[in-house]
Amino acid sequence: MFYDTAANRHGLPHDPFKAIVSPRPIGWIGTRAADGALNLAPYSFFNAISDRPKLVMFSSSGYKDSVRNIEATGEFTASFASRNLSEAVNLTSITAPHGESEFEIAGLTPVEGNLVNAPFVGEAFAALECRMTDIFRPKGLDGVVADSYVVIGAVVGIHIRDEAIRDGRFDVATVRPLARLGYMDYCDGGDVFEMMRPSR
Numbered sequence: 001m002f003y004d005t006a007a008n009r010h011g012l013p014h015d016p017f018k019a020i021v022s023p024r025p026i027g028w029i030g031t032r033a034a035d036g037a038l039n040l041a042p043y044s045f046f047n048a049i050s051d052r053p054k055l056v057m058f059s060s061s062g063y064k065d066s067v068r069n070i071e072a073t074g075e076f077t078a079s080f081a082s083r084n085l086s087e088a089v090n091l092t093s094i095t096a097p098h099g100e101s102e103f104e105i106a107g108l109t110p111v112e113g114n115l116v117n118a119p120f121v122g123e124a125f126a127a128l129e130c131r132m133t134d135i136f137r138p139k140g141l142d143g144v145v146a147d148s149y150v151v152i153g154a155v156v157g158i159h160i161r162d163e164a165i166r167d168g169r170f171d172v173a174t175v176r177p178l179a180r181l182g183y184m185d186y187c188d189g190g191d192v193f194e195m196m197r198p199s200r
Contacts, residue, residue, distance in 0.1 A: 018044075019182020026081040026178055027058040028089060030110070030119045030127075031069035033098070038110055038119050039065045040092045040102040042081060044180035045148075054155035056130060059138075059148050065098060067149045070132050076153060077113055078128040079121035083176035083188035088123070115157045125164040125175040129157035 003010040010016060018024075027046030031039045043066070045059035056078055060067050070076050081089045091106040103110040109122030113129040120127035130153030137145045164175050176189040 014183055016182065018180075019185075022181045023179030023187050024181075026089060026180055027056070028079040028081045028092070028121060028124070029058060029066045030077040030079060030103075030121065031066050031075075032073060032118050033065070033069045034072040035099075037099045038101040038103055039069055040079075040106070040108070040110075040119070040121070041066050042089050042093050046078070049152070055133070055152055056128060056155060057150060057152045059150045061148050063149060067135065067151060070151055070153075071135060073117060074132045075113075075116035075118045076130050076132065076151070077116065077118045077120035078130060078153075079124035080126040080175065081178040082125055083178055085121070085123060086178050086186065086188070088121075089178060113157065120159065124159075125161050126170065127159045128155045129159075130155055 001010070005017075008015065024044045025046055027043045029041055029043055033039065041064065043058040043060060047057060049055050049057050058078070066076070088106040088108055092102040092108075094102065094105060096102055096105060101110070103119065103121075110119035111122040112119060116129045116131060118129070120129070132151060132153050134150075134152040136150055138148060138150055139145050160170060164170055166174060172189055179187050181187055
């Protein structure tokens with residue numbers, strides 16, 4: 001099949017776009033509002049975009065507390081979403097009123113960052129402390145601004161729990177990263193295997 005995305009007439013019960021662009025890592029974004037309220041929310045439009053300097057990005061569909069808080073403070077964390085915490089990750093996706101902490105809703109421990117004034121998930125195998133470098137709203141081909149907010153952050157500190165390190169590596173087979181597929185589907189790393197890059 002083929003369909004033109006302008007009309008989006010794919011004839012399927014659900015749009016397959018996000019299922020095709022998968023698996024997507026989940027950015028479990030922790031922020032503190034200007035009034036001190038804590039917020040934690042998962043975003044599946046999340047990824048690393050640079051190693052030197054270390055940069056990550058996430059995109060929010062709509063102007064949500066995470067974006068509002070980062071605009072106000074310039075800081076956030078990204079906790080590692082793993083299979084053992086999948087239920088908690090899902091609970092933090094709830095639409096909660098401002099001031100009601102998703103950490104508390106999900107029974108998670110907020111831990112203060114060492115370098116940023118934002119909390120991360122104490123139970124997570126790893127967490128990134130980030131300072132915002134840019135926030136913008138992307139445009140489509142027609143120049144219309146999307147109702148999405150892209151946040152880019154420089155990673156200024158990294159936390160890793162000791163049990164996540166094996167043979168000098170952050171062991172993805174142990175931590176089982178949680179990723180978003182299409183629809184309501186997720187995956188957790190599953191079989192892990194190596195492939196070396198070819199050389200000439």
